[in-house]
Amino acid sequence: MTPSPRGDLFDPACPTRRLLDRIGTKWTSMVVKVLAEADPGEVRFADLQRRMPGVSQKMLSVTLRSLTHDGLVARRVEPTVPPKVHYRLTDLGLSLEVPLAALRNWAEENMAAIDRANAEA
Amino acid sequence: MTPSPRGDLFDPACPTRRLLDRIGTKWTSMVVKVLAEADPGEVRFADLQRRMPGVSQKMLSVTLRSLTHDGLVARRVEPTVPPKVHYRLTDLGLSLEVPLAALRNWAEENMAAIDRANAEA
DNA sequence: CGGGATCCGTGGCGATACTG
DNA sequence: CAGTATCGCCACGGATCCCG
Numbered sequence: 036m037t038p039s040p041r042g043d044l045f046d047p048a049c050p051t052r053r054l055l056d057r058i059g060t061k062w063t064s065m066v067v068k069v070l071a072e073a074d075p076g077e078v079r080f081a082d083l084q085r086r087m088p089g090v091s092q093k094m095l096s097v098t099l100r101s102l103t104h105d106g107l108v109a110r111r112v113e114p115t116v117p118p119k120v121h122y123r124l125t126d127l128g129l130s131l132e133v134p135l136a137a138l139r140n141w142a143e144e145n146m147a148a149i150d151r152a153n154a155e156a
Numbered sequence: 157m158t159p160s161p162r163g164d165l166f167d168p169a170c171p172t173r174r175l176l177d178r179i180g181t182k183w184t185s186m187v188v189k190v191l192a193e194a195d196p197g198e199v200r201f202a203d204l205q206r207r208m209p210g211v212s213q214k215m216l217s218v219t220l221r222s223l224t225h226d227g228l229v230a231r232r233v234e235p236t237v238p239p240k241v242h243y244r245l246t247d248l249g250l251s252l253e254v255p256l257a258a259l260r261n262w263a264e265e266n267m268a269a270i271d272r273a274n275a276e277a
Numbered sequence: 278c279g280g281g282a283t284c285c286g287t288g289g290c291g292a293t294a295c296t297g
Numbered sequence: 298c299a300g301t302a303t304c305g306c307c308a309c310g311g312a313t314c315c316c317g
Contacts, residue, residue, distance in 0.1 A: 051185060054263035059180025061290070064172060080299055091291060096300055106273025117298040118297090127269055134262045137255040142175035148248055152227025182310070201279055212311060217280055238278040239317085 057105065062090050062098045064135055070108065070124045071132040077111070077121040107131060178226065183211050183219045185256055191229065191245045192253040198232070198242040228252060 058064050069086050070078060078086075084095055099122060102108035107128035113119040124132065179185050190207050191199060199207075205216055220243060223229035228249035234240040245253065 050267040146171040
């Protein structure tokens, strides 16, 4: 009784489209990768920013809020002054890392071929 | 001697980012799926459009040109009047379908959980 | 039939500055 | 430290019109 059965890729609520709208956003997949490979599993905001060269505070904040909202990332606040906020992947987020890693592997193995195709054109 | 070694996800030429920039575009993954599941392997332009409800001529054209440029899709023109143009996945395109299908499976199995998380918020 | 060209709205995203 | 607020650019993508 899943909301949209297999093969129903093109209905208005298309799950694949909605997922790509999320992970296709510029920093999302980076956050997932960094959190998945983080040693303690939990990473603080500033730490994340350091491990993601080029990300602005705003976009990191927006990305994390979105992922938290989607239940892929969990937020833990230490009520100290100044506050410390830790982020980690939920089980759902960890499960997403699997197909995402497969996609990364494909990219790392085949982007060169795409570059070659572009060069010919 | 790959241009960017494993784990180098964040350099300027980050393969994963570049791949997501392509497949994250609205219609790309749909084209790949439709072509991958097409019966003869080759599909004509108008046929593709019929199988992708909501796509405009322009975006289908742009998407196909991009995929062709990247070497993921091959174009065959029958020099008749009016001309018939056929599209099919290249071997590279077919290989991309594998991790893409994994991502679709994840989406179809887990988007409900994401919806639940959103409902709670 | 299979597109290319153009106009234009919307939204992603960056830079900067401010706050609890 | 960890955000939020505001501004502005520009690329994605839809509608429409035209061409070989």
